[in-house]
Amino acid sequence: MLEPATRPRLEAGGHLLNIRGLSIGFTGRSGETLPILRHIDLAVGRGESIGIVGESGSGKSTLALAAMGYLKHGLNVIGGDVLFPDRDLFALSPGQLQDIRGRRLALIPQNSGQSLTPTLRVGAQLTETLKLHSNTAPERQAARVTELLAKVRLPDPHLIAGRYPHQLSGGQQQRVAIAMALAGEPEALLLDEPTTGLDVTTQAHILELLRDLAAQYGTSMIYVSHDLGAIARVCERVVVMYAGEIVLEGATRQVLSSPDHPYARGLLASLPRLTGSHLPAALDGIPPMPGGVGGGCAFAPRCALADSQCREQRPGLETTERGQRARCLRSARASEIPIAPAPGEAGRRPAIDDDRAALTLDAVSIRYARPTPLARLLRRAPAAATVSDISIAVIKGQTLGLVGESGSGKSTILKAIAGLLPVENGAISLPDNQTLAAEVERRNPSQLRAIQLIFQNPDESLNPRQTIAEIIAQPLRLYFDISGAELRRRSVEILDTVRLGAHYLERLPSQLSGGEKQRVAIARAFAAQPDIVLCDEVTSALDVSVQAAVLGLLDTLRRERGTTYLFVSHDLAVVRTLSHRVAVLYQGRLCEIGATARVYSLPSHPYTETLLSAVLEPDPDRAPRLAAHDAVESSPPAAGCPFQRRCARRLGAICDEQAPPWRDAGGGHRIRCHLPLDTLQSGPAPAV
Amino acid sequence: MLRMIVRRLLLGAVSIGMVSLIIFGGVELLPGDACTAYLEREAQGKLLENCRAQLGLDRPAWERYWGWMSNAARGDFGTTITGRERIGKLVGDRLLNTLLLTGCAMLAGIPLALLLGVVCALWRDRAVDLLFSSLAIFAMTIPEFISATLLILVFSVWLGWIPGIILTPADAPLIEFFPEILLPIAALAMVMTAHILRTVRSSVIETLASDYAQMAILKGVPYWRMVFRHILPNALLPTINVVALTIAWLLGGVVVIETVFNFPGLGRMMIDSISDRDLPVTQTLALIIALVYVGVNLLADVLTMLANPRLRTHKTRSA
Incomplete structure (x- = not known):
């Protein structure tokens, strides 16, 4: 067709x-x-x-x-x-x-879940496009819908056509949107x-x-x-935009390897990479507001190469020596700006002498759905727990990264540690055998102070009606009983540690940029002088250049104060830059845990391998390897390995029936799989 | 779905039971009873005892409650305190009259409100929107007794088209209420149209700003097709409950309007029974109004469920 x-x-x-x-x-x-x-x-x-x-x-x-x-x-x-x-x-x-x-001209929107009309079946929405924009005969339309859904590789296309958008997963909704865009050819x-x-x-x-x-x-x-x-x-070709202008245009390979514009170079340097363990370099400053650009170059205030001419004369798009088109007066000197941070900052992760655990999780399981009294009476087998059998020790002063796709239970574990969700089995404990009560109300003030949480979205975690001063004062009053002039002095001090000036105290969160808000959230957490900080996707809502600055700040604070982090993110490159050790979760079960460098360089669990090989790096020569189907599982299997249904290296019935054993690869690197260790480490699984 | 309806029905029955207990308990707690109210100054000695024995008021409270409820379930609400009339028949006439009044108000008001609400939203901030939106605010803010009085002034006193007051007896055939009933219908329709119009308007505006409305435009769906297929089904869902609340409020007796127009409906019967201290009638009316509220809201919830695929279907995810 x-x-x-x-x-x-x-x-x-x-x-x-x-x-x-x-x-x-x-x-x-x-x-x-x-x-x-x-x-x-x-x-x-x-x-x-x-x-x-x-x-x-x-x-x-x-x-x-x-x-x-x-x-x-x-x-x-x-x-x-x-x-x-x-x-x-x-x-x-x-x-x-x-x-x-x-x-x-067809659009594939960002959020298909909200771009599909909720009251119309998927098939009806596709048929509408066919009716309006193709010559498909009415009696052929149903078949054509199935054909389109099959073309975007949706399983059981005739079933999907009869579903409403909310009955599909995010990936499926996106495929439906693509099918809809293709319908009009x-x-x-x-x-x-x-x-x-x-x-x-x-x-x-x-x-x-x-x-x-x-x-x-x-x-x-x-x-x-x-x-x-x-x-x-x-x-094939990339256009880089800044403050409403095209600042660079060129072939993808060129732009990603050696861009001729300082902004594009800074952007590349601020990207965390899977391959490097160093922190990305932040771009200083913030982009101008609409109308906030003066007569000169829009990027000049943030540019290391900017001189007085840049601030006065608006540059045009000029072809550079390498054949790119750059809006920069100093594009010939752009290569002076590094596109990767200086590697190997020695001593960034000092060996920890004190090998004590700051936080221990012992066989923790968490369940959202409580069995109803009737089910309990009938002794029905309860559904598999949301999070099950998590045993982790977080070493003092280190960062443990938790990675996994949505539904892997990483945020659930953080909430349980913070006491926001009750633990069903197992224990969460602080040093000196202080087992934490499951409910936050029953924890004592020093335990509450010891654990602080930073959320993903500061717009939702900061009270929009409180000034920054009030937000930061709360932990100070609560845990240290500080007031008056001393309170203000300490607040200023804490804001200073997150690189915000004292004049921010009187502002409201709505008057701050996204990065500044997240800094306030970090300041609020550190005001309590915590031992452990739980970071839940703290940079996911931020732009890359801002993200780099927040990551740098978090790492500095940890080194200065010996704070322990539990860092949750879906972004594997971000976790890599910050973590000493990393734990890989699937469906609320631990798959692999070990030193970050080892897990990333020698991925052993089939799921870790799947995740890492799917990550896209800004490198046109590196193709992702698709080692497993992107099926969405809404609940963990009742028995056996959690990854059994998607695993490319499945052995057979043993994976469905028996929980896999822990394989010890040495140096604290452990993998939970039925495959023997040497097979796991011998090479990649076949792509699907 | 069916399970939900059954559950809501059971819950409704429980709330009716609770309401009946509260009504009965409240009446029990009041000083005096039906006999003291009826006999007034003569309520003492032998006369009072006889009266109480006759009405069964000497029995324990739970026994009387049980008797009241089991009779009510069979449609027998007993007699008025004068003992001359069956409450069932009296209330039945009044209920029919109220149904006529509110039914007509709904038939006129709901379609008008939906239409105007959609029109205001689609032509937002234009002259037509400004006109009807401000009229709606006007109609909502003026108390009913003022708007009703104004209607009488214009149509009865100045123009002399329709009598301003209803003298038809309660048990007259419904057709005899015309044309006098038109004025109370208009007064009621004004208030309810205003409420529903504002809800519909804001709901449609919100839906027009949704990602799926933008998507419909960007996939080249003609404007009116987008409005009818993508906007209205989603925008009108949340208004079902507002309409239901309005209906329940109407059926519960519109005391003010009925009093102004001297309309023999449930609302006026309620006021009269309270001032007459006719406790059996008050109890019955309270119970009926509770039933109406529970019933209409149940109906609204079921309708919302039927119309909203998110509620109708379970969230199923497959690989």
Whole structure:
């Protein structure tokens, strides 16, 4: 059905989509026009795939939507046009736009879970696109829907067609959105962060699917993402955006290996890598607000190469020696800025003499669903526990990373340690055999003080009605009974440790940037002078350059104060940069635990291997290896190995029936698998 | 689904039971009883004893409660304290009248409210929205007795089209309430339309801002098709409960409107029974109003479940 040859071809060299001098803005409170996009020139050829990279606020999503002739409420075009292929989309009537959208230009949205209409079955939503945008005969439509769902590699497509969006997993919803975009057989696909929020293995599978489909049908792609790894995998050409402008454009390989713009270099340096154990380097400063750019280069205030000319003269996009186009007056000197942090900071992780455990989990299991009285009366077998049999010792002054996909129980374990969830079996204890009570109400003040929690999203964990001073004062008053002038002195001191000035005390969280808010959350935790800090995805909501700074801060605080961290993240590269040891979880069961360098360099458990090989690095030469299906399991199996259903190295019935034994690889590296140790370490599993 | 309905029915029965206990207990706690109320100053000595024996008031409270409830379950609510009329028949007439009044108000008000709410949302901040939204706020804020009085002033006094007061007896055939009933219908419809309109408007506006509305536009769905297929089914779901509450409020007797127009409905009967200290009637009315509330809310919940696939289907995930 999707025959690329049936498309009327433009003359050779003609662009499919041509954005010329596009500026988009909104009207500010005082009536002035604030630009979000400034003079964007971007041409996309047939069959070409272009990546648009930028941090939040760079205008990349606005650009993607503008490429479909769509503006969010309140935005308006200040100048320029979007030609597709030779008509200005913003000059078309609604009826003409309806004919183009979905038929010739299709969008794959960021959050398919919210972009599919909840009251319509998946099949009905696909049929609607077919009805509007294809010549499929009505009696053929049902078959075509099944065909499309099969094409995006959904199992049992006829069953999926009868489901409502909420009955599908995140990965399945994303595939349905892709199928819907393909239904009209479009010439170009616009992808707005299509894999953000998905697990690494799911993301890798979806990206491979997109690559295959684009190659198969010669579809052009405009791929918007903050994730350089995903862009590296899918796009030939990359555009880097900063403060509403294109600051760099070039071939993907070039831009990712030796970009000619200081911002792009800083961005690369701030990415944590799977291969290096050093901390990423943070980009100083924050991007300007819309309208906050003066006459000079927008990046000048954060640029190490900036001089007085940069601050006064707005640079144009110029072709550099290496054939990239950079908006920089000093692009010839850009290579002075390192794209990787200085390796091997000696002594960053000093050997710990005091080998005492700061926190011990002994055979901990946690269950969300409590058996009903009736089930208990009938002695029904309870469902498998959400988290089961976790035994971990966290060494004082070290960081233990907990990794795993969504549903692996990593946050559940943190909540149980903090006393927010009751432990069903097993014990959580502090040094000197202080077993912690399961309920937070029954813990004594010193135990409460010893364990502090930092959450993923500071917007939700900081009270929006309290000033920073009030937020930080709470632990100080509660645990140390400090008040008056002393309280203020200590608050300023604590803010200083997270590199925030005293003037932040009077502000409200809404007046702070994302990175600053997370610093306040860290300050609040450290105000209690904790022994153990539980970090739950603390950098997941932050841009990479801000993330690097927060990671650096956390590591510095740990070294200065000998604090112990339990660091939960779905991002394996982030965990790598911070952790001494790492524990891999699947379905609430521990699969592997050991020194970070060993687990990452010699992944032994089939699940660890699956996870690590699915991670996308910003390197176009490195393809992810898909070692397992990206199936979503909603509950752990009743018996045997938790990974039995997805494992590529499955042995047979023994995996389903018996809990696997712990294999000791030496040096505290332990793997829970039925396979013998030498087989596990001999080499990778076959790809699926 | 079925399990949920059964569970809600059981819960409803329990709440009705509790309400009946509270009503009965409350009446018990009041000083005096039906006989002291009926006999007034003569309520003493032999006369009082005879009266109590006749009405069975000398029996223990739990026995009387049980008798009341088991009779009520069979539709027998006893007689008024004067002993001349069956409460069942009296209440039945009044209930029918209230149903007529509120039914007409609903038939006029609900479709109008839905239509205007959607129109206001789709043409948000335009003249049509400003007009109806401010009218709605106006209708909500003016007390009913004022709007009712204004209606009488305009249509009865100035224009002289419709009598401003209803003199039809309670047990008259329903058709005889026309056309006088039109004014109380209008007064009721005004208030309820305003409430529902505001809910519908904000719900539609919220849905228009959703990711799936944007997605529908970006996949080239024509505007009106998007409104009817993607917006309205989602936007109208949360309004079911608001409509249900309004209906329950209407059926529970609209005391003020009925009093202003002298309409023989449940609300006025309630007021009259309280001022007459006709305790058996008060008890019966309280029980009926409780039944209406529980029933209408149950109906709303079941409707919401039927209309919302998230509630109708279990969250199933497969590989």
